Amino acid sequence: MRSTPRAWFGISKSWNPPVERVIVHADMNSYFASVEQAHRPGLRGKPVIVTADPYGNPKGRRSVVAAASYEAKKFGIKSGMPLFEALKLCPQAILIGGNPHKYAYLSRRLYQLLKSYSDLVEVYSIDEAFLDVTHTQHLFGGAEKLAFELKERVKKELGITCSVGVAPNKLVAKMASEWQKPDGLTIVKKEDLPEILWEKPVEEIIGIGEKRKLKLARMGIRTIGELAHTSPVTLRQVFGIVGEYLYNAAWGRDDQPVNPFPPSPKSLSHSLTVEKNLKTFEEKQALLLYLIDDLAFRLRQEGFKAGKVAVGLRFLDLSFKFKEVTLSPPTSNTRRLFAYALKAMEGLPSELPARLIAVAFSSFQSLKEEQLSLFEESSKECLKDKTKDEIIKRFGPETLFYASSLKIKPFLFKGPAATGLT
Ligand SMILES: [Mg+2]
Numbered sequence: 001m002r003s004t005p006r007a008w009f010g011i012s013k014s015w016n017p018p019v020e021r022v023i024v025h026a027d028m029n030s031y032f033a034s035v036e037q038a039h040r041p042g043l044r045g046k047p048v049i050v051t052a053d054p055y056g057n058p059k060g061r062r063s064v065v066a067a068a069s070y071e072a073k074k075f076g077i078k079s080g081m082p083l084f085e086a087l088k089l090c091p092q093a094i095l096i097g098g099n100p101h102k103y104a105y106l107s108r109r110l111y112q113l114l115k116s117y118s119d120l121v122e123v124y125s126i127d128e129a130f131l132d133v134t135h136t137q138h139l140f141g142g143a144e145k146l147a148f149e150l151k152e153r154v155k156k157e158l159g160i161t162c163s164v165g166v167a168p169n170k171l172v173a174k175m176a177s178e179w180q181k182p183d184g185l186t187i188v189k190k191e192d193l194p195e196i197l198w199e200k201p202v203e204e205i206i207g208i209g210e211k212r213k214l215k216l217a218r219m220g221i222r223t224i225g226e227l228a229h230t231s232p233v234t235l236r237q238v239f240g241i242v243g244e245y246l247y248n249a250a251w252g253r254d255d256q257p258v259n260p261f262p263p264s265p266k267s268l269s270h271s272l273t274v275e276k277n278l279k280t281f282e283e284k285q286a287l288l289l290y291l292i293d294d295l296a297f298r299l300r301q302e303g304f305k306a307g308k309v310a311v312g313l314r315f316l317d318l319s320f321k322f323k324e325v326t327l328s329p330p331t332s333n334t335r336r337l338f339a340y341a342l343k344a345m346e347g348l349p350s351e352l353p354a355r356l357i358a359v360a361f362s363s364f365q366s367l368k369e370e371q372l373s374l375f376e377e378s379s380k381e382c383l384k385d386k387t388k389d390e391i392i393k394r395f396g397p398e399t400l401f402y403a404s405s406l407k408i409k410p411f412l413f414k415g416p417a418a419t420g421l422t
Helices: 005-009 031-039 083-089 100-115 143-158 170-179 210-218 224-228 232-239 241-250 281-302 334-346 371-377 380-395 403-412
Strands: 023-028 048-051 065-068 094-097 121-125 128-132 162-167 185-187 267-278 304-315 320-331 354-366
Touching: 023 143, 023 170, 031 048, 031 065, 031 100, 048 083, 065 083, 100 121, 100 128, 100 143, 100 281, 128 170, 143 162, 143 185, 162 170, 170 185, 210 232, 224 241, 232 241, 267 281, 267 304, 281 304, 281 334, 281 354, 281 380, 281 403, 304 334, 320 334, 320 354, 334 380
Parallel strands: 048 094, 162 185
Antiparallel strands: 023 128, 023 162, 048 065, 121 128, 267 354, 304 320, 304 354
């Protein structure tokens, strides 16, 4: 009889044979642009660029490409590219001012959908997640059927496509989801590893950016196969602890678990640079309410009350000043948060023209901890918040807002292409 690893490692009682894991990585395709195309049929099939200057002037000089639709990508447009460069490649591209509210909301819906396939879902970014389906795949007829169903549901329920990778670990699942885009599905079995990786260029390994790629190239290493056949000692000498990771990655090894508990945020913040300087206190007040309204919604969705509110202003000479106030008791109510934010803003030279307002909430307390604020949570105000949140969740963030927010329009919109709030 063959000796078992139990004997090799001298472990006697608690050793369990390792279960082969099945990890799914789902990555939404051209997320922001796809969401806009799903919501506005007129944009489908057209080169669309979502700009990273939220609500600002999408044609503004400071703007960059936040996402490009597949039709725009064909012209060589990439995320992160300055907008003027992208427009040189494709002057007819349709520009959309990004709407982070909407993308975050859809991302939460996506998370709920993914949760129906496993309790172990790790949100990796706004449009990507890992699922450990090792113990649930059989309920869906195996990993492949599960992945197909998941893709179909994302298409049907959110109107967007995603690329999916299935593999024995997170590292390979993420790499595999890149291999077929858009709308792809790649399944890597344990027996395909590590050879399936070896033809690929080293930069496909997560964590190998331009710098490390260059360093490896200088060592004559361009493919993952070449990396796998480099001495781990050498890699360790050159890259330190990362060298060990690189060596294991080249052999398709990764034992990081899917972590369904992301660290809870310590603060939430939001800021806006305006197109037209904010001159009066009233103008600043209107924009402040707009920001607080948005951030308070996020705060409640995260399940927190804030104990501190900070407001910052950037002036025309680019200096930045901020003031923080403590809330007693902490709250998640928009009106109270706004009242405290106003107090903070009064402590700033708010008569000076400003070009940016920033708001941050911190010192969080769970919404579930009722304590003394039991009163507050049951008040009419909180009921108003809850009702408003429900409407926003159902019909989208632009359906309900404070009338005074209309006053800020001239500061946010300029030029016919700005469509951030449509
Ligand atoms: Mg993506």
